[in-house]
Amino acid sequence: MERRSFVKQSAIVSASFFITKDLLAKDKGSVYGHNGMRYRMDNAWSKADPKINPVNDCHEMVQDAKGRILLLTNETKNNVLIYNKSGKLLTTWGHDFPGAHGLTLVNENGTEFLFITDTVKHQVYKTTIDGKLLMTIDVPLETGVYKKAEEFVPTETAVDTNGDFFIADGYGAQYITHYDKDGKLKNFFGGKGEGDEHLDNAHGIVIDRRNSTPTLLITDRTRNCFKRFSMDGKLIEIIKLPGACVCRPVIKGDHLYAAVLRSPNLGAENSGFTTILDKDNKVVSNIGGTEPIYKDGILQPMAQAEKIFLNPHDVCVDNDENLYVAQWASGKVYPYKFTRV
Numbered sequence: 001m002e003r004r005s006f007v008k009q010s011a012i013v014s015a016s017f018f019i020t021k022d023l024l025a026k027d028k029g030s031v032y033g034h035n036g037m038r039y040r041m042d043n044a045w046s047k048a049d050p051k052i053n054p055v056n057d058c059h060e061m062v063q064d065a066k067g068r069i070l071l072l073t074n075e076t077k078n079n080v081l082i083y084n085k086s087g088k089l090l091t092t093w094g095h096d097f098p099g100a101h102g103l104t105l106v107n108e109n110g111t112e113f114l115f116i117t118d119t120v121k122h123q124v125y126k127t128t129i130d131g132k133l134l135m136t137i138d139v140p141l142e143t144g145v146y147k148k149a150e151e152f153v154p155t156e157t158a159v160d161t162n163g164d165f166f167i168a169d170g171y172g173a174q175y176i177t178h179y180d181k182d183g184k185l186k187n188f189f190g191g192k193g194e195g196d197e198h199l200d201n202a203h204g205i206v207i208d209r210r211n212s213t214p215t216l217l218i219t220d221r222t223r224n225c226f227k228r229f230s231m232d233g234k235l236i237e238i239i240k241l242p243g244a245c246v247c248r249p250v251i252k253g254d255h256l257y258a259a260v261l262r263s264p265n266l267g268a269e270n271s272g273f274t275t276i277l278d279k280d281n282k283v284v285s286n287i288g289g290t291e292p293i294y295k296d297g298i299l300q301p302m303a304q305a306e307k308i309f310l311n312p313h314d315v316c317v318d319n320d321e322n323l324y325v326a327q328w329a330s331g332k333v334y335p336y337k338f339t340r341v
Contacts, residue, residue, distance in 0.1 A: 031341055032308065034292065037255075037276050037285035039323060039338035041308060045087040046334030053078050053092055058326035058335055060103040060248070061316035064112055064129060069316060069324060071335060072103035072116065079116075080131065085318060087337065093131040097121070102156040102204075102248075108163065115157040115165065122149040124157060124167055137167065140177050143188050156248050158205045158216065160231075168218060170203040176218065176233065189233030190218070197235045199227070201266070204248020204258075207231075210279055217249045217256075222266065226258075239281045243301035244289075246275070252317035254279040259312035259325060260289065263303050270310040274325055275302070287323070287338060308336075 028042045048055075056075040063069055068090060069083040079094025094100070099120025106113050113134070116125045126135035139152035146152055155170030163181025176199075178187040190199040201221035208217045208228070215236060216229045224244050228237035243264040250257040256277040263271045273289030283292035283299055288308040293300045310330035315323055323338040 027308075030308075032287045032306065032338070033276075034285040038341050039287060040341050041336060041338055042087075043308075043333075043336040045324070045337035046083065046089070047087045048081060048083075048089040048334060050332070050334075053081060053089060055081070055332055055334060057328045058313065058330075058333070059101050059328065060314040061324050061326050061335060062103055062105040062114075063316060063318050064105060065107065067319065069318065070103065070105070070114075070129075071326060072097075072100050074098060074100045074120075080114075085320075085322070097125075102154065102168075104157045104159060106159040115159065117154040117156060117167070119153045119155065119171055122152045122154070122172075124154050135183055137179065137183055140185055140188070142185055143175065143177065145173055145175060145188070145191065155202070156204045156219075158207050160207060160214075166205055166207075166216065168202045168205040170201055170219070170221075174199040174202050176202065176205065176216070176229075178233075187233060189229070196227070196238060201245075203246075206249045206251055208249075208251060208256075210251065210254060217251075219246055219248060219258075221245045221247070221261070224264070226256075239277075240299065241275065241283070241302070242299060243303050244275055247313050250315050250317060252321070255284075255317075256281070257315040257317055257323070259314050260302075261311050261313060261328065263289070264301060270307070270330075271304045272309045272312040272327075273302075273304050274309070274312055274315055274323070287325075 030041050055073040060072050071081040076095045078092035079097045079100050082090045097118050099118040101119045102117035104115040112129045114127045124137040139146050139149040153172035154167050156168040159165045167177045169175050174192040175188050176190045203221045204219040208215050226239040244260040245262045247259040260273050262268045274287040276285040278284050288306050290305045311328045313328040314326045321340045324335045326335045
C-alpha cells in the first residue's frame with residue numbers, strides 16, 4: 001500500500017488537534033515502557049527553530065561515529081539535520097530530496113556514507129556524510145517487472161559488509177533488489193502477492209547479524225509482521241506482531257526496535273507507539289503501547305495505550321541505549337528523545 005492510498009486530509013486536521021492539545025506541552029519526566037526497558041520522555045529535545053530549520057515529515061534517524069544524530073526530513077529547506085545528543089542543531093544540508101524517506105548509514109573502511117531513498121524522485125542515492133552525491137540508483141528496468149520509473153518507490157536500504165546493498169521497494173511493486181557495491185543488479189525477490197514469500201508495504205530492511213549466519217529482516221507492514229529471508233531471498237521465518245503496523249527494523253545489541261506507525265491497521269490514524277523485541281523475537285516493551293502479553297506462547301494483539309505519539313516512523317538507538325523517535329504526518333514535530341532509566 002502506498003501512503004497516498006491511505007493518507008486523508010483528516011489526518012492533517014486531527015494531527016494538528018492532538019499536537020495542540022497533547023503534545024506541545026513539554027514533557028521531560030514521564031516514564032514509559034515495560035520489563036526493564038523503560039524510558040523517560042523528552043518531547044522538547046530538539047533545539048532547532050522551526051522558522052529557520054523546519055521539518056515536514058521526520059522520516060528516519062541514525063547516529064554517526066562522532067556520536068551525532070542525523071535526521072532525514074522531506075522538507076527541502078534542509079533535508080538532513082545534524083544534532084548532538086543534547087538536541088543542539090549543529091548543521092544541516094540538502095535541498096534536492098522532496099521524497100526523502102529512508103536513511104541508512106554505512107562504514108566503509110573507516111569512512112561513513114549515507115544511503116537515501118526518495119519516494120518522489122523514484123531513486124536511491126549514496127552520499128558522503130556531508131551530502132556529496134556519489135551514486136544514483138534508478139528504477140531497475142532490467143528485472144523485467146518494472147515498466148516505468150513511477151512503479152519504483154523505494155523506502156529503505158541495507159548494506160552488507162562487502163558493499164553489496166539491498167533496496168526495499170516498500171511503496172511500489174514490493175520487490176527487494178540486490179546490488180553489488182558498484183550498483184550492478186545481482187538479484188531480486190519478493191513482490192506483491194498472497195503467499196508468505198511475498199510482501200505488502202515492505203517498508204524497511206536490515207541485515208540481522210545477531211546469530212552466526214546473517215539474514216535479512218524485512219517489514220511486511222500491512223500484515224503486521226517482520227519476515228526473515230536468507231541473503232539470497234528465501235523465506236525463513238515470520239515474526240508476527242499483531243496490532244502493529246511496523247516501520248523499519250532497527251537492531252542495536254541483542255534487541256530489535258521499531259516504530260509502529262499505526263494500530264491495528266494503516267487506516268487507524270494517530271494510533272502509533274514504539275515496540276522492542278529481544279534476541280528471541282519476543283516483544284518485551286512498548287513505549288506508548290499496551291504491555292506485551294503472551295498466552296500459550298502467542299503474542300496477543302497490541303495497541304496504543306497512551307497518546308504520546310501520533311504516527312511514529314523510526315527509532316534511533318544511540319550508544320547509551322537512549323531512543324529518538326521520528327514521526328510522520330504528526331504536525332511537523334521534531335523527534336522526541338527517550339532516556340533509558
